[in-house]
Amino acid sequence: MTSTSNNDEMKLSFDPTRAKSLVSAFQSVSEKVTKAAAGRNVRLVAVSKLKPASDILALHREAKVEHFGENYAQELMEKAEILPREIKWHFIGGLQSNKCKPLSSQIPNLHLVSSIDTPKKATQLSLGRSLLSPPAPSPLLIHIQINTSGEDSKSGVSPGPDATALCKHVLSECPNLKLVGLMTIGAIARSKEGGENEDFKVLREERDRLEKELDVKLELSMGMSNDFEEAVRQGSGEVRIGSTIFGERPPKEEFRVKGEVER
């Protein structure tokens, strides 16, 4: 066992047939992203929430996929514990303040948190990161989540003064965090209309405003399974793709981290 392996990692295995279909789905999405990106670099995050650890291991081993996105703190902590340390974990889901410190203090390879929408969450994440032992070699990357559609049901900070204040907080009060971009989920209706998506436009304009006002560079994280090509055309630097790679997700209550392989 190498020093980068975790204790339980060796017990995990994956089905070669399943691995083949995952790799093929990933590559097909990846080609579409590259085509839409027209020469730009766009990160493809494989959203593995509610999918077994064996699926993640298969993509990591067979297609060298590094970036995986998760939505639930407990699920991510369990997966990170048993999967290779080379994986760069992205937390993209709704985050409770009390889960921030455990997440960043217990997962050394937590790479980027995309769903920061309050100063308190940022402070807690930064604090947790400072508790890692050995110390993390680099700060934890952060996206501020923006509510671009104005729907009450969507999380994220409103564009304007609140977003500015939150960015400033991360930049000046959180020594173990590095602000690198803005994230939006967007309204499904606005993605299905075809043509330019209003949420993506709002996020881009907010990015332009904040870059100028705060003198920083910010990337855009927008685009999921049903709208990622349009998102990339509209300037996204990161897409988060789940069901197109992994298939439909099971209901949360039926999910087991180590499911499916044993069955």
Ligand SMILES: *Cc1c(COP(=O)(O)O)cnc(C)c1O
């Ligand atoms: C689940 C999720 C995704 C992936 O969604 P798909 O439609 O399955 O591609 C992307 N971003 C966030 C924030 C998510 O919660």
